[in-house]
Amino acid sequence: MYTFLLFYLFIIVKATIAGICLQKQKPDQIRLAIAGINSVNVGWHSYACPFIDDNPNPTPKVKYGLSPAALTSNSVNGKPSTYNTKNFFTRTSWFYGVELQDLQPRTLYYYQIVAMNNGLASDIFSFTSPPALGDRSQPVKIAAYGDMGVDGLLGTLINGVCLFERAVIALQKMLPSIDFFLHHGDIGYADTTPLLVLGKTYDQAMDEYQMGMMNIT
Known part of the structure; x- marks a missing residue:
């Protein structure tokens, strides 16, 4: 048995x-x-x-x-x-x-x-x-950005809630008029505070950032 x-x-x-x-x-x-x-x-x-x-x-x-x-x-x-x-x-x-x-x-x-x-x-x-390469017949519109937000208690206290989400929404509104995005780095910060969002690991935070960027990249 x-x-x-x-x-x-x-x-x-x-x-x-x-x-x-x-x-x-x-x-x-x-x-x-x-x-x-x-x-x-x-x-x-x-x-x-x-x-x-x-x-x-x-x-x-x-x-x-x-x-x-x-x-x-x-x-x-x-x-x-x-x-x-x-x-x-x-x-x-x-x-x-x-x-x-x-x-x-x-x-x-x-x-x-x-x-x-x-x-x-x-x-x-x-x-x-x-x-x-070298084609100047039409303009190419480029948007440059970086340092998109902080996750966790410290980031919320300093920058306000949903900083990353607000940045993504702003970029999405620009999509129809932009040909190319130049990202300087730091899609987000998940390690600037000992307390991440409750129940979220470092990897989960970064996965969330990358998924949020899919509609842009």
Whole structure:
């Protein structure tokens, strides 16, 4: 009987872990950056399965093209990376970056992160490629920003509540009139006070910042 109960418990644990793994495997924190002439870098984040550090996507890839129905080109230079959170209860985060090369200037492209092992593909997103080098036929509007906010008790006392959220909303309002954002660094601060938002770890705070920036980057 005890053997049966242990086996039953094992099945429940395995099913729970598998369910969590599948639920969390859709790519998030998706962002774009210029990667040289006629190239764009696509970056994103995924969690590993609970209690497992193995890379869930050893061959990261993005498909892209001129139509959402014809994503015929493939990314190159896929680079996975991770770091040790030194926290047994925290799932391992993996970060990915790939390049979309040979882009036509000032052209609307569609792209999708390809499904990984035991996971899901991303939604289909779009971007407009940069102008050709030296092209002065149209102005390029750039917004520069940085030092976006402080999380925790100290930041709230000094700067007011929801400083990061207010900054994101301001940037979103600028999106229709801006071609390119130049970020100087420090998307947010989660370590300037010994008391983070109740129940939130350092990694969770940074994940929240990155998710908040997805609509902009």
